[in-house]
Amino acid sequence: MxxxxxxxxxxxxxxxxxxxxxxxxxxxxxxxxxxxxxxxxxxxxxxxxxxxxxxxxxxxxxxxxxxxxxxxxxxxxxxxxxxxxxxxxxxxxxxxxxxxxxxxxxxxxxxxxxxxxRDIIPKNFLQTVQAIYKSGHGVPNNDVNRAARTKLGLDADPPTTHSYPEYIMGIQKILDHFGLKENADRILKGD
Amino acid sequence: MHEYAFFLGCIAPNRYPGCEASAIKTSEKVGIKLLPLKGASCCPAPGAFGSIDLNVWYAMAARNLVLAEEMKKDIALICNGCYKSIWEVNHILKHNDELRDQVNEVLAEIDMQFKGSIDVFHLAELYYNEEICGLQKIRDSVTTPLSGAKIACHYGCHLMKPQKERHFGDTENPMWFEELVSAIGAEPVQYRNKMQCCGAGGGVRGYDIVHSLDITNEKLINMREAGADAITELCPFCQLQFDRGQIEIKEKFGDVYNIPVLHFNELLGLAQGMSPQDLALDLHGINCTPFLKKVL
Missing domain, CATH: 1.10.1060 (Fumarate Reductase Iron-sulfur Protein; Chain B, domain 2)
Known part of the structure; x- marks a missing residue:
């Protein structure tokens, strides 16, 4: 075989x-x-x-x-x-x-x-880290979805870190504690 | 009214808002009130974060749990992936003092502490639970029974598995989801290899989309053979994989199914008289109109 x-x-x-x-x-x-x-x-x-x-x-x-x-x-x-x-x-x-x-x-x-x-990790995993570091969400909101939410009677952004960005700093501190964002940036840059 | 902190996750609010809207509205009709969990984040994605560093996964999930602890409310959620992160980390930290101390050291940096004072539930298990809601209440809430609709139930993986750590019983051929679907007047169909994964999890969708879709394709073949008019699931990520996945499968493999994919909450919403516009079904990749014409 x-x-x-x-x-x-x-x-x-x-x-x-x-x-x-x-x-x-x-x-x-x-x-x-x-x-x-x-x-x-x-x-x-x-x-x-x-x-x-x-x-x-x-x-x-x-x-x-x-x-x-x-x-x-x-x-x-x-x-x-x-x-x-x-x-x-x-x-x-x-x-x-x-x-x-x-x-x-x-x-x-x-x-x-x-x-x-050992820096062995597929890119898509690290991109999720970057998205969460920035917005708190692995899959962030977008304009099409905001419009749809409004039509449904929901707030354009959900009551998560999207509506309360003051919580993002806490998330960043946790990720920084483990050096995760820094490592993700470094590994992605090297590719 | 049973009150819960509603943990949204990412894909429900940011891709399929109908899941969120229908969860809030349908649950209210059966005595469950979902309250916003302010400042919650991604659960975080168990496949991505668990694979990178489990310690980060524990700490990030614990932060979300603490937000609900501060509200003094149990968490209800509508996504299997979120269930894996939020339920499982809660369970692990409640039973492993060493890990809890480690996590609390990290959380102390943002003035938080995990206490282990709340529980986590999937909304579907609350619907099924006789003490909270139960099948009869679901039946009583239905105004437009979805009679004649053949529905394939996809349980997903991370709600019930691993069986030994969960409390849902049999994971080879469970029937409780079918009972929920019967309660709204639809006809659940049995299909081959029902408990197979949708193919999206573990970061595989992002890592190797063709491999991931090939798993989805196998499920779709089995569902079509059973004559399913629609697929229902308990997880927006599975929903994305089946819904957008059918478009990708058409592009990559040339196979066409056109089976609409609706979260159980969306299906329940239809049965309770919500209109397709109330559910943003137009955001779905697969057109739901033929199915709606058949059932409504």
Whole structure:
């Protein structure tokens, strides 16, 4: 069976090599994922119920079971640099069906958090951060919608940060506490 | 009257204002008063923010929760994504002292403190709850039963899943949403793989739109096979994915469905006699007129 290629020679070579190299393993990665995900990922026995339940699996090379294995084996680079990491819709079907009561969805979320610490993150995630920093909303209001709201008897802007912009400063302080806006701007600029 | 702080989120007020208007009007007819939650923000989007840094997600959601705590009101909301952020962060912080202390350290910078003094509900679960509203009250509020309308119910993901942390029971083949739809006189249809995701969540819609729409397309095929006249859901983001998604699917894959997509509140509004103009149905991507002609 032909393997999917990402046109990233190093990654393609890695994926073609099915052997487990101890030198690729970082035991701290497993610990970090367990801590952030707050689920017992180390209990996975690779039954594949997760992949069988996954709506992304039939239409891509994304395999949640593979990420579970990588987690247990501490394969940090392989996990965080695989573009498939971002194809989970977080529907939690795998979590509901896991016979070991693990939440594979939360393992993916933890890995994405760890990827972000290495500046690996799709643009659209960061654009949401910028929108919220500016207006408090990930999907802000617009003029067409304002007109429609008025016709419905609603205020043109909802009673959120849109009508009370004085609350935006608090949101900015929270995001700045984590340096999130700064990181988002920096990563987007680098692209 | 049961009073709640109405958490709006983003897509309902800023893309489908009919969802917001109908929620306020329909709930009032069954004894639920939704009060504005001043200064609320994005929940924040669980897919985007949860993926970037869960600690930011906790703190941002906690800020919204504190606004309602200050009002001394429980929160009602109409979006599954918001439910994931607001309900789940409330639940986690109530039960995890270490995390709550961490979050409160951040909130102290803006003179706020999470106390854990309120609860969070989806408006649909309040409608279904006999102690608050219940099916009979919904039935009694209907003036224009949507008889003859075949409706496909889309539950969405983040309201009921993960099952172990929620309280909605079975997530393989639940029927409570269908009961709500029956209560307004419409006929819910069963379709293959009913509980499948709409495809929008987890940041996938923004990351890989074709992949995301392919999931939506599969659901639409199954809904059409069941003869659905319209789709109803409990989440404006699912609504956007099915509604605007059908236009994108037509462009990208050439498949045409023209199945209108209405939030349950909009459907309930129609059954309670609200006009299509009161619901801003003209903002929907898929024309609702043929469906309206059939049911009204």
């Amino acid at each position: 032909a393997a999917k290629t990402y046109n990233i020679p190093e990654l393609d070579k890695k994926l073609a090599d099915r052997r487990y190299h101890l030198s690729d393993s970082n035991p701290d990665f497993t610990k970090d994922v367990l801590k952030t995900s707050r689920t017992i990922a180390n209990m996975c026995f690779q039954c594949g119920t997760c992949t069988g339940s996954c709506p992304s699996a039939p239409r891509s090379s994304y395999r949640i079971r593979l990420f579970m294995r990588r987690c247990v084996l501490g394969l940090e680079n392989e996990s965080l640099t695989d573009p498939d990491l971002w194809l989970c819709t977080t529907c939690y079907s795998c979590t509901d069906r896991c016979p070991r009561d693990i939440a594979p969805t939360d393992v993916i979320m933890a890995m994405r958090n760890l990827a972000f610490k």
